[in-house]
Amino acid sequence: MxxxxxxxxxxxxxxxxxxxxxxxxxxxxxxxxxxxxxxxxxxxxxxxxxxxxxxxxxxxxxxxxxxxxxxxxxxxxxxxxxxxxxxxxxxxxxxxxxxxxxxxxxQGNAPEFIYSQAKAIFESSKAIPSQPAIERRRQQLGLPAVAEPNVGELQTLMKNIGAEKKLK
Ligand code: SF4
Ligand code: SF4
Missing domain, CATH: 1.10.1060.10 (Alpha-helical ferredoxin)
Structure with missing residues (x-):
């Protein structure tokens, strides 16, 4: 210590x-x-x-x-x-x-799931990417469709703050 x-x-x-x-x-x-x-x-x-x-x-x-x-x-x-x-x-x-x-x-010492979740956000702008089952469930519950995010905009932001490099 x-x-x-x-x-x-x-x-x-x-x-x-x-x-x-x-x-x-x-x-x-x-x-x-x-x-x-x-x-x-x-x-x-x-x-x-x-x-x-x-x-x-x-x-x-x-x-x-x-x-x-x-x-x-x-x-x-x-x-x-x-x-x-x-x-x-x-x-x-x-x-x-x-x-x-x-x-x-x-320092690259975060648990693996942190990097994989950050990667998913970089690729889809969603922490939990949409799946047909989720969309069906929303429809059943009468919820509106989830708006499609601007993936390019978020990727630019993540590149500008250096987050993309950390994912590698
Ligand atoms: S609650 Fe936790 S952080 Fe706050 S004074 Fe007590 S030990 Fe410190
Ligand atoms: S934010 Fe919640 S989980 Fe985190 S240390 Fe405080 S009480 Fe615990």
């Missing part, structure tokens, strides 16, 4: 309300209310997804802990926002986790 001061500074600088992360007093309310922790955390061995521990590691600059081999260490978060709502210090944990996930993807 090594302190990476550059990484620590990046976390502090990127966080939208950068003053707030340092006020985390490790009360664990985020972890206690996190649905992912509830199903993955082993209370006795402290393994599993733990937002409180991620915040502490980010705050201390423990880059190696954050980007460990276990993808659940940061990618387990489903961005349900519960932790943001319950944190007594009003820390926007999900903003910090988004930054950490982006760093992980930049």
């Amino acid at each position: 090594m302190v990476d001061f550059e990484f620590r500074k990046e976390v502090m600088d990127k966080h939208v309300s950068s003053d707030l992360i340092k006020y985390c007093y490790q009360c664990s309310r985020c972890t206690d209310n996190c649905p992912v922790s509830a199903v993955s955390k082993d209370f006795y061995t402290t393994t599993g997804y733990d937002p409180r521990a991620n915040i502490l590691a980010a705050l201390l600059g423990y880059k190696d802990v954050i980007f460990s081999q276990d993808p659940l260490a940061i990618w387990g978060c489903t961005v349900c926002d519960t932790c943001d709502e319950v944190c007594p210090q009003h820390i926007e944990l999900t903003e910090i986790f988004t930054f950490l996930k982006n760093k992980s993807a930049e």
